[in-house]
Amino acid sequence: MKKKIISMLMIMTMAAACFAGCGGKKAVDNGAGADTAADGKIYKVGIIQYVDDASLNQIVDNLEKELDAIAEEKGVTFNYKDYYYNGQADSTTINQIVTELINDEVDVLVPIATPTAMICQSATEDNQIPVIFAAVSDPEGAGLVASNDAPGANITGTSDALNTEAILDLMMEQDRDLQKVGLLYDKSQDASTAPIKAAKAYLENAGIEVVEKTGTTNDEVMLAADALCAEKVGAVFTPTDNTIMTAELAIYEKFIDAGIPHYCGADSFALNGAYLGYGVNYATLGVETAKMVAEVLVDGKEPASLAVKTLDNGTATVNTETAAALDLDYEKLRDMCDGFVEIQTSKEFE
Incomplete structure (x- = not known):
């Protein structure tokens, strides 16, 4: 999937025009498109990548592949293609992206990297949309969770903590x-x-x-x-x-x-x-993040019940x-x- 890179100009015009990114069209709910399915439930998965680099690209690619595999196994659909964004390391842009995804009523937010996860945490304090982060090196130090074993009410994920x-x-x-x-x-x-x-x-x-x-x-x-x-x-x-x-x-x-x-x-x-x-192996990190997304959306588990996963590094x-x-x-x-x-x-x- 060609990645969508959102410029500030695009962000400012989202509410006034039909958005078209560099890698595809934003989802339009017309009652019969990407958000409907005959075979099983469709979940909207909002993925927000902090910046374009080799590590984070690995995570996103393997996250998406694993979501596809789980979807086939469980007879559901994870629609991430219409809800993927790259914030290009700009906090204003990322804030606008998260607001857009919340307005789109996504079922889960998947922020990639610490700055993106912190913005998602702040944006979901009132609505409690589940947040499953990836590649947060110090979740407790960043204030995202009370401890790795006791995540926040609506937030957990995977850590790339370094030895x-x-x-x-x-x-x-x-x-x-x-x-x-x-x-x-x-x-x-x-x-x-x-x-x-x-x-x-x-x-x-x-x-x-x-x-x-x-x-x-x-x-x-x-x-x-x-x-x-x-x-x-x-x-x-x-x-x-x-x-x-x-x-x-x-x-x-x-x-x-x-x-x-x-x-x-x-x-x-x-x-x-x-x-x-x-x-850590960032491909594995992406796979483990996808599994946690499925546990919350398909299996109905609360994020607070899922400890932060830290991989062998x-x-x-x-x-x-x-x-x-x-x-x-x-x-x-x-x-x-x-x-x-x-x-x-x-x-x-x-």
Whole structure:
């Protein structure tokens, strides 16, 4: 399905005109179209993707595939094609999208990534539409749930929580003489707050100098990467940060040229040129999110009865092209991981 990217102009004219996105038409309830079915009940599934990047694309693709499989098995229909949007990391746009979906009376909201989930939470305080989020790194820290085992009344989902210590163990094993590490992240991303705090504590305890650089746009991230290269750090760590993920294709060659391996909190970073990504399988995350959607809509379970799902995040993904360019032997890391994947640079997962 070609993805619909909603511009601000489109959002402003939604109420005045029949909306047509870049990837399809908005649903029109004419009593016989997408919202009717002869074989079984149709559920409207509103999917709001925070931004277009390889990790989140994997989640959406596998979420949709699993919804289709469940629909065939259970004799129902999940209509997500008419209710999918990409907010392009713009909070005003995402707020407008969520309002539109609520007006469309969707049966569930599925926000992808922490900022989108927080907007959905706020928008459903009064109407209590079920919210099943995906890829929220710290649901409790973001205030989405009281705890992973005790979700909010109408909200739960899947988490891509990162084992920061494990990825830094890999970094230390790769270079036992490491003296200075760069931390590259977007300080406005809630997903980065806890792992950056954990990384600073780990590195400082190990007697390693820490250099922090941040950015909120591609241009700022590129400048931050240049600054880390100028600082001659021995390695760079980035958690599950969507801003840096979006910019990875623009910065990975800078790090290669400077001889700096980039360790990141998702496999998609490695696909986009970083030396190593470590974390959850985002395809599996999409599948598990779809299962939770079905539990709420088809099985009638309350979101509050479903604990947040946190996946095993013990898989390392190494970019073999980048490893060769950096002259790094990654084989010694293999036994430290539950899973080990070798890939080469591409624009995104197929």
